[in-house]
Amino acid sequence: MKYFKSFLGLFGVLCLILLYSQGCDSHNKDDFFSKNKHHEMVTFNSEENVLQLVLVSNGKTILTGNLGVALPSVLKQPTKETCAPGGKDCWFEWGDFARLHVTAPETQDDNDNCVTVEWYSDYGRKLEDCFDLTEGVHWYGGAETKVQSWPIENVAREEAPYVTGDFLQPVQFGGVLETYWLTSSGAALHVDEATPLFTSWNTTHKDKFCIAAADRWPYEERKNVRLQYEVCIPKSGENFKDVHKRSLRKYYKLPTQIPDAKMLVY
Numbered sequence: 294m295k296y297f298k299s300f301l302g303l304f305g306v307l308c309l310i311l312l313y314s315q316g317c318d319s320h321n322k323d324d325f326f327s328k329n330k331h332h333e334m335v336t337f338n339s340e341e342n343v344l345q346l347v348l349v350s351n352g353k354t355i356l357t358g359n360l361g362v363a364l365p366s367v368l369k370q371p372t373k374e375t376c377a378p379g380g381k382d383c384w385f386e387w388g389d390f391a392r393l394h395v396t397a398p399e400t401q402d403d404n405d406n407c408v409t410v411e412w413y414s415d416y417g418r419k420l421e422d423c424f425d426l427t428e429g430v431h432w433y434g435g436a437e438t439k440v441q442s443w444p445i446e447n448v449a450r451e452e453a454p455y456v457t458g459d460f461l462q463p464v465q466f467g468g469v470l471e472t473y474w475l476t477s478s479g480a481a482l483h484v485d486e487a488t489p490l491f492t493s494w495n496t497t498h499k500d501k502f503c504i505a506a507a508d509r510w511p512y513e514e515r516k517n518v519r520l521q522y523e524v525c526i527p528k529s530g531e532n533f534k535d536v537h538k539r540s541l542r543k544y545y546k547l548p549t550q551i552p553d554a555k556m557l558v559y
């Protein structure tokens with residue numbers, strides 16, 4: 294009984310200390326909120342064991358997806374996470390296996406409202422991110438295909454190197470392609486041209502549009518594999534056409550002269 298009483302006393306004192314420290318420590322509260330803000334963009338979902346990306350603009354969800362889906366399953370959860378104050382510039386690490394850098398503009402109207410995602414790995418031979426093909430959201434852009442579908446999500450495609458080819462052959466694309474896609478929800482996705490890119494949609498990963506970097510044929514082997522891309526989403530008052538118009542100008546230059554007529558001769 295005596296022990297029980299002193300236990301209660303100790304418990305009371307501990308409670309007071311806890312209450313006091315919580316009331317005084319507003320610094321911790323700020324950290325908590327900024328962490329949560331960043332967590333809206335990239336969070337680890339422990340139920341599904343995957344790092345998730347959620348891009349929101351003007352109160353609407355523009356693009357969601359899973360990051361690092363080709364990481365070995367024991368490595369799905371980052372071992373280290375470092376975010377600059379404000380949570381708009383974050384590094385995720387999986388030991389020395391892979392690193393992920395995600396940056397977002399400070400506000401929706403800064404910097405064209407584009408989020409950059411950069412993966413680096415010395416050991417992983419494939420880095421892959423998959424975005425959700427959401428009901429009612431359409432995907433446009435990409436490459437020339439034999440069965441040209443508009444929007445493109447209507448015809449699923451096996452994983453294939455994203456290079457020009459002979460579209461009469463299985464899985465190959467035609468003679469024109471760009472590493473650029475646009476969704477009707479307002480996401481303009483541009484993959485850096487230096488990425489040894491593979492794409493697939495609604496095949497290996499059901500209801501997903503996947504981009505992967507891997508250094509296998511037809512790409513050369515390289516020391517480290519990098520997957521780099523940018524996703525631009527609407528600023529205040531913009532619709533998906535506005536995002537497309539400014540993104541095209543950002544990634545592609547318009548012709549400045551009339552092409553040589555020889556280019557049009559068969």
Ligand SMILES: *[C@@H]1O[C@H](CO)[C@@H](O)[C@H](O)[C@H]1NC(C)=O
Pocket residue numbers: 426427428446447449495499500
């Ligand atoms: C993906 O393919 C399945 C058939 O395999 C189809 O039922 C489904 O609607 C497709 N998903 C999308 C988003 O088009």
